[in-house]
Amino acid sequence: MVVESDDTDRLFHALADGTRRDILRRSVRGELSVSQLAAAYPMSFAAVQKHVTVLERAGLVTKERRGKEQLVRTDPDAVRRARTALEQLEATWRGRVDRMSQVLSRTSATVEDTPNERTDR
Structure with missing residues (x-):
């Protein structure tokens, strides 16, 4: 029996949501600000921020602050x-x-x- 690690659990939990998978697809092309991402969804900025946080905890995206913006990029690894x-x-x-x-x-x-x-x- 194979016991999955917490990292693997976080990874698949993050991928289980369609919005998060879409954020990954959008951010793989380059850096996008959380504000740019939020504009693409019929939800609040805070909700998109939470999705990005789940992706970040799973290691699927990196987030970098530049000035007032938080830039998101998919981590291909x-x-x-x-x-x-x-x-x-x-x-x-x-x-x-x-x-x-x-x-x-x-x-x-x-x-x-x-x-x-x-x-x-």
């Missing part, structure tokens, strides 16, 4: 970590499904080789 975690999960499940298929194939072959009482009479 964090996105790679998410991809790697998903690839590891996929490999685990593919292995489990493959093993289950092998067991079912052996069981099916055993059942086919076993004489049926009704047809043997």
Whole structure:
């Protein structure tokens, strides 16, 4: 059994929200201020700030203050970590499904080789 770390939990919690995923997509192109981001959403500035904070705690974005503005940029390394975690999960499940298929194939072959009482009479 694989136990995920708190970092991985924070990462996927942050990615679970559509607004946060959209903020990542927007900020991957370059630095955007929180004000610029807030203008794109039908929610308050404070709500967008909270989304950015969740992304920052997960390590998905970096925030830098320049004067009065807070600039947000996606951290590509964090996105790679998410991809790697998903690839590891996929490999685990593919292995489990493959093993289950092998067991079912052996069981099916055993059942086919076993004489049926009704047809043997």
